[in-house]
Amino acid sequence: MKTFKDVMEGLKVIGAGTATIALAGAAVGIGKIFSFALTEAIALFALMMAFLILFVFWLVFSVPLRGYKIEKNALDGCPGFEKEGRF
Structure with missing residues (x-):
């Protein structure tokens, strides 16, 4: 049975791989x-x-799995993090 962490590792590799597909298109076309x-x-x-x-x-x-905390005001002014309380 795969854990959530295993699935996220797989998705991370898949995402990076799909982003590098552009390298082949740049070289050929x-x-x-x-x-x-x-x-x-x-x-x-x-x-x-x-x-x-x-x-x-x-x-x-x-980062959240390792127990690190992001300071409350560290993301002030960043788009998407204004008042949503994501961290």
Whole structure:
């Protein structure tokens, strides 16, 4: 029986993998039409999206499980965290 943590680990890897699919599209499609610079920029953007997905999963699922507390006023001014009390 898989636990919630195992499922979240799997979803994290799947999310990062789907974000890196853009790397293949950048190499094959745009690489033939445009120059190397645009291909590199799109590939770096896709890599950044993969890291962002991994960071969000770490922040949302791993940090609370380890017992760390985010200060109450640390997210003031961040969109989506105004008065919802997520942490």
